[in-house]
Structures are given as C-alpha cells and as structure tokens.
Amino acid sequence: MSDTAADPRLLRAPPKKGIRLSWADEKLRGIVWQVLVVGVVVSILWWLVSNTSHNLEVRRIATGWGFLSREAGLPIGEHVIDYNPTNTYARALLVGVLNTLKVAVIGILLATVFGTLIGIARLSKNWLLSRIAATYIEVIRDLPLLLQLLFWYAILQGLPAPRQSLNPVTGVFLSNRGLKLPWIQWQDAHSFALLGLVAGIVATIFYARAARAKQMADGQPRKVWPLALGLILGLPLLIWAGLGAPFAGDIPALRGFNFQGGLTITPEYFALLLGLVMYTAAFIAEIVRAGIQSVARGQWEAAEALGLQRGRIMRLIVLPQALRVIIPPMTSQYLNLTKNSSLAVAIGYQDIVSISNTTLNQTGQAIEGIAIIMAVYLSISLSISLFMNWYNARIALVER
Amino acid sequence: MAEIAAEASAPRPLQDAVIGPRRPPLLAVGPVAWAKTNLFSSWLSTAVTLALGYLIIRWAMGFIDWAFVNAIWSVPVTNGQAQTQACRALNGTGACWAVVTEKHRFMLFGTYPYEEHWRPALCVLLFIGLYIVSAMRRFWRKELALIWIGTLALIGLLMWGGVFGLSYVPQERWGGLVITLILSTFGIALAFPLSILVALGRRSRLPAIKTLCILYVELIRGVPLISLLFMASVMFPLFLPEGINIDKLLRAQVAIILFAAAYLAEVVRGGLQALPRGQYEAADALGLGFWQKTGFIILPQALRLVIPPLVNTFIGMFKDTSLVLIIGIFDLLTAGKTAIVEPAWQGFGIEIYVTIGLIYFIFCFAMSRYSQGLEAELNQHRVR
Amino acid sequence: MSATMEPAAHVSSAVRTDAPPAILLDKVNKWYGALHVLRDINLSVAQGERVVVCGPSGSGKSTMIRCINRLEQHQEGRIIVDNIELSDDLRSLDAIRREVGMVFQSFNLFPHLTILENCTLAPIWVRRMPKKEAEALAMDYLTRVKIPEQANKYPGQLSGGQQQRVAIARALCMKPKIMLFDEPTSALDPEMIKEVLDTMVMLADTGMTMICVTHEMGFARQVADRVVFMDRGEIVESGVPEQLFNDPKTERLKTFLSQILRGH
C-alpha cells in the first residue's frame, strides 16, 4: 500500500510526556516509590552482608570455595559413581547431586504411573474401586510427608534381621538391611545389548512414523507392534547372543550376619522412594481425574457416533484434550517431588542436602553449604520447568 | 422453548391410566440393582469387586487384631522405668499403645512444666476456636483481623506467662502439638499481609518493584523449605550484629513466614487476576486513589474468590511445619520421635506415628472438607 | 422461528416403500432406574423417508434417537437398522455406526482439531481412506455446507451456525445412509437457525433417510414425509405434517401445538 502516508491518523506523532516536578505527577511518583523500595531492600541486604562479614572475621570462619578441593573424609553409603572418603568435597557433593537425581527421576516415573492408575481407578464405574482410590487420595494428602517417610522407615527397620529375613520369592530378601534382589554380573555384552534396546526404541519410533505416513497415503492402517516387538526385544537379545550370550547370575546369599552379592535397595532409599511416590501419586491422581473429566461427555459421544473405536477415541480425541489441562499442574507436582526429596536428610539417605549439611558442619562454611543446596534445587527446578514448558508448547502447537 | 415444553407436559391426559405404569425388567431399582450396576456390571468388574473385597476384609481383620485384640494399653512402671517386656513379647502381632499412654503428655506439650500443662492445652483450644470462628461466613469482615490479633496475643501471654501470677516459661521449654499450631497459624497470619503486598507488587506497573517481587516469589518457590530452615538455623546468627541472639523457634518462624508468603502471594495474585477488569475500571472511574481502590474495592473481592485455595495453602503449611524436626525444634512430630529414643520404648515408632498421623489427619481432613464444601458453594453462586 | 411457515411444499418423494425399512423399532422399552422413558415404541422408517419427531421436553425424543445408534441401550424390544439388529455384538455396532450419522444439539466438534481434521478423522480411521482422498471429500462437503474457506480454522473460531454446519459435514463425510438430528438448531441464535435449516433442506433434497428431532414447524411442513409426536415416552400420534398440524386427534397434541404456536 503506497497511500499509507496519506492516512491522516499517521500524520501527527503523539506528544512526548515529560516529568513534572510535582507529587501529583504519576510518573515521578512511580520513580520515587521504586527508588524508595529498592533503597530499603538494598540497605537491608547491605546491613546483613556487613554483619555477616564481620561475624565471619570474628569467628575466624574461612570463606570461599577452597574447601571443595580438600579431602572430604566423609563416608557415603550409596553412590552411583565411584567414591571413597579420601575423595574431595567436590566429588562428595557430586555424589549427593546424583543421589538426589536418582530418587527424583525414578520417583517421578513411578509416581506418574501409579498416580495415573489411581486417577483412573477413581473414575471407575466400580464403586468399591472408586471409593478405595478416593480414600487413598484423601488420607495420603492429609498426612505430612515427613511423617509418612518416618513411618515407612520405621516399618522397614522393624523387619527381621538378615538371618530371619522375609523371602517371598527365591533370591529376593526383605530384611532390616533393605531389599535384596537377584541381579546379573554386568559385562560389556550387557552394555551393548542396552545400547541395542535404545536403538530399537528409536527405530520403532521412526518405523511408527513411516507407517502412519503410509497409512495417510493409501488408507490402510499397519500393525506396528509386531515389528516394534522385534526391534525392542529382538535386537538387544540378538546383540547379546551374538557376543556369546554371557550370563552369570548374581544371587544374594546370606553369609554370616549379612548378604553378599545381588542388587541392594537400602532401607533409606526404599523408604524415601516409597514415601515420595505414594505421596505424589495422590496429587497426580487428582490431576489426572480432573483432566479426564474436563473432556466433555459429548466428545465421547460424537466420536462414538462417527464409529471410532474406544482405544482410538482415547488416543485421538480425549488424551490430546486432557493433556492440555493436566500438564501445568503435573509440572508443579514434579517440582514438588524433587524439592520434597530433600526430606531424605531425616531418614539418613545421603542426598545433596544431607551431604551439604555434613560438609557445612565439618568446614563451618554455612553460607557456601546452603548456597550449594539452593543452587542445585534452583537449577533442577529450572530444568524441569523449561522442559515441561517446551513440551506444553509443543502439544499446544498441535492443538492450535 | 423450555418453558413451552414444560407447560405442555403439565396437564395429565387420560391415556396414561389406560397403559398404566410398568415395572422395569430385572429389578432395575433398589439395592440389588445398585449393586448390579456399581459392583457387578461385568465379569471384570465382578472380579475386581471380589478381589478388593477379599483384600479389604483380610486387611481390616489384621488391623483390628493388631490395633485392638492383641494390643497392650499400659505397662507397669517400676522406679520410673517402664517395663516393656510384655510389649516386646508381642513381636509385632499387636500394637503397644502403652507407649502412647505413657508419653501422650510429652507428645502434646513437650517439656513444658508438667503442672502448667493446662496453659498449652488452653492454647490448643483457643487455636481450634479461632479456626472455627474464621470458618464461619458471618465473621468474614474486617473485625476478623482484630479477633486474630487478640487471640494470638492471648496465646502468647499464656505460653510465656510472667504476668498475672503465671510463671514465666522460656521458649526452649515449649513443645508438642502447640508448637505445630503456633508455627502454622502465626506463619499464615504474618505471611498474609506480606503476601498481599508481594502480590500487588507483582502486578505493579513499576518495573523495579515488579522485578523484586518476582525474584522473591520464584526464588523461594524454587528451593525446598528445608534449605530455608537450615538457613534460619545456621546462617541467620551470622546475619545479625554481634551479641544479638534470636531464639531458634523464632528464627524457624521467620523462615516459615517467608516461605508461606511466597506461596500465598501466588494464591492472592490468582484472585487479583480473576477479578474482572470492569471492577478496576469502575474504581478508577470513581476517582479513588491506588490504596483506596485496592483496599475498598479490589482486595475484599479478590480475597473472597481465593478463600478455598487459601485454606489449601494453610493445610499445606500445617503439614510442612513438621519439617522443623530436621533442625531440632520440638513440634508434635519431633516430640513423638524423641519419645521413642528412650531405650525402653525403642522400636515402637509405628504406634507413635499412627497416633500423630491421626492428629494431623483430624485437623487436615476437617479443613479440606471445609474447603471443598466452600468451593462448591462459591461455584454455585458464580453459576447463578 | 425464522424458518418459512408456508404450507406444505414437499421437496421430493424419495420414499421407497418396496425396500425393507431403513430403521425399525419394535416394541422398544427403556428405563432410567425406575423411570420408564420409552414405552412400547413402534416406528418404521422407510429408505429415503424423512421423519420429524416433536414433543414436549423430557418426552424421550433424544433417548429414542440415541437408542438408534446405541449411544443408549434399550432394555426390551428390537431395533433393526439397515437390516442389522442392534445387540451387544460389537461388530454389528461398528457396522451400524458407520452407516448412521448424528448431529447433536451442542455440535460436539473436536476443539483440538481443525475443521478439516474434524471432517477427515473418521474417514481416515474408520473408512480407511487415504488422507488426500479424505481431504478432497471433506472439502467437497464443506463446500456444500458453504464454509470451505474455514477449513483450516479451529472450531472455537467459528460461529454457532457455522459449527453446526461443520458438524453436519463431518457426519456426511462418513457417507452415511441415515442421518439423525437431535435438536440441531435449539442452541442457535435466530439468525443462524436459517442457515442450518437450509443445509438440512438441501440434504433432504438428496434423498437421505433422516430422523430429525426439532420444533421447527416450518421445516417439518417443508421436508417431512411424516411427523411423529411423542409424549411421556410414547408415540402418541403420527402422520403427514398437514394432517397432524391442522387436525390433531389427541388432546395432548392440541395442547402442545397451541403452546408451540403461542411461543412463536
């Protein structure tokens, strides 16, 4: 359009608003308020900082991050990476972060599955099932998480000693030393098989996409699951067999007063995971229920009237709409679970809080210790938020 | 069209009598029909019902055996030492409620002087009364703030003493249920005004104030309460000028207030956002200043909107105060955990935790039921 | 309301009485708990016949037509649709739902799909049609209901009348032999009613078998081969529109008609 310049509405620029030096001027008043508030906040902070530095000097407390490279001398029971007390504080803290992630990631997965099941049970037409789910949700939500953790931990500690341990299935032992499971002696072939599994999953995703594209081209739906099964199960098995099918069981056995071998789930980890999963699942169940109920009954009916099958209605119509409602509150539950994992310190699972706390007590460097805790949680929170926002935007894009 | 049709069916025509009512087939009504549709509607549903029914009955019988039939309610005490052999002999087949019988005063009131226990007990009653009064719509007025201030002052007076012939009890000796109630109630009461300011600040058009408020809320909500409590217990003393020392309970209380305020601020902000724009414009049109507008028009309405989520936040805070256990403050849970440190009572944690759980449950259940009812009621008003 | 009220101007007479009926309801009974909502309903709809169902609120009109594609289950009697008897057999159910299209009072479009995707969903997943073909078909029907330019919008961006026309197009994309309408215009503003009714008249022109619950008397006079009046769960009276409207036999229909007319 060449005649925009002729539009009379564009001819005159709006007047610039200046600041009048008067209390009646809104802009000036805004600036004064801001300067005032920021000034107060800054001076409080300055006062705290100066007090703190004075106190640190008087008490001869070291500052700075030098302690990180010193020997920790701090025993850690559970570690994902190699660790012994002669390692540095930095490595001890890293072990703590990994322990936090270990409980948070697995907890989030389990809580999602378990919570979804309970949410669906809550919607069941079977009155008894629905009532039980409702009671579970109500009771769990009305008890402090810390109390639940202590309760589970007390129960696990009340279990018999290893010699009298419960042995529900061969190779599985439940005692006050935790849960013992049979495992295999890990070898390279197993790692390759694991890689094969990942490759199989990726290949399945591509195959499913290709199958969908072909269906869109000629209308014929294709069964994805036979090949998917082959890729996901067959491929790793093939790799494993090709490498000579090495297998050596690592079955826990009682030697003296304790077990040897096998996979150990410590009572601390077990209690923490159990408590976190059961607690968070109750909240997730309510979110799932509300999400599914938010899809109007008419949507089901319209899809049924078109002749779509139940599974497809769920996948194509109900879930995409329910997810939109579910994801934002689900994100905050994931964040809550991660933050709640800090209660580990109360039952002696060595997560980042527990290890920072010990570090802080050993070195006396309280500020650094707490800064580490906060930095770790802030970055975990931020990552989860970013990921979930990205995912939410993605499914929102599909919708709109 | 609805009223037309309603009128149309009003006059009762004669044909009805000729056909007469017919009963539905297969007992479509009554308890049998109810069971058929809700418990045994298909073979799968029947299987689920039977399996769950079996499990529940088994579990309930096991629980009754443990909690009542085989339970021991008290044990003899010789030389101030509880004789718990009988309990140990149960070997977990029955509950040892004796530990609760023995320690209930300790759990409820901690190390508060024994003969003064009536004071914290009275405080617990005052707290409950305060909750009940606040729950009644009739009292949702500005005067409610005065009732809160009065009651909380009275509670402080009773707990500390030192006047009116009440002996002085230092804070270190307070403990038990009353600490839980103090931390959560004072926490919410003091966090509330702060949260309103922060919520208003977050919606402010002034960038510096807005940024400060966002930073505060997001930082606090991004870290666990424990880290704030640690901060209160180990870092706080460093913050203050030399020589000034603040009691640990008070420091934890400050941490809880700061924590609660961030969460409450988000709730309040929700209410401010939910208020239709017209309300703001109407207030502007009346020529009210910012504080008048906020105080007389906006806040009263916005806060009313968010009462159910406020109650939910309160429930959350009530549960979260239990975290002070980690920094060694003597609340209900800590008292319970301490009670079983004594060698005689070691290993009876489950009984203690079940009892404490029951106390928490009663408070939280009552509040959550109240909030659900309120929500339904408020929604109804909005629909109409 | 806005529909034309001129006397009978039947579009066509595609009714085929020689062929077996498209829909047959034989002594159908249904209860909600103790409430007997359908009482001995007998109704036979020939192929190509257009039936309008009217009656006061709560008389069971919706329930009856929802029984025809088994959104509700009847408890006694038989329902035969397109020579297939409705039973618990899921295959017969799928077959029937493919042949029967339905349009709801509240549109029930899928809000997360575009207009085009709403229309192609069932042809792709139920009729196993290639996507291109399904889209061409959908565009064809969207053109017939006069909204091809909205194909890539979402339902929330359309007016009520447009949404209802999409819903009609969506049902037609399955190439059904029978169409059911449950008060398709009663959730619409008067100015939108006409556009939807026009679409339905156009559909009637094609010789589609239709059962339509509506109180639009003008529409009934214009296209219906037969009007069925229901009250309290039973069919009280039925006949060609003029006879039924001009010369009601029962007291109930008289009252109903006087109230409908008063309403206009």
Ligand SMILES: Nc1ncnc2c1ncn2[C@@H]1O[C@H](COP(=O)(O)OP(=O)(O)OP(=O)(O)O)[C@@H](O)[C@H]1O
């Ligand atoms: N799911 C249900 N459960 C119990 N009763 C129901 C249910 N659906 C409908 N009814 C009852 O069955 C009766 C018939 O309902 P129906 O919806 O068929 O009436 P209608 O003739 O379509 O009325 P309207 O003109 O208002 O749509 C009504 O009395 C209604 O209250």
Ligand SMILES: [Mg+2]
């Ligand atoms: Mg109806």
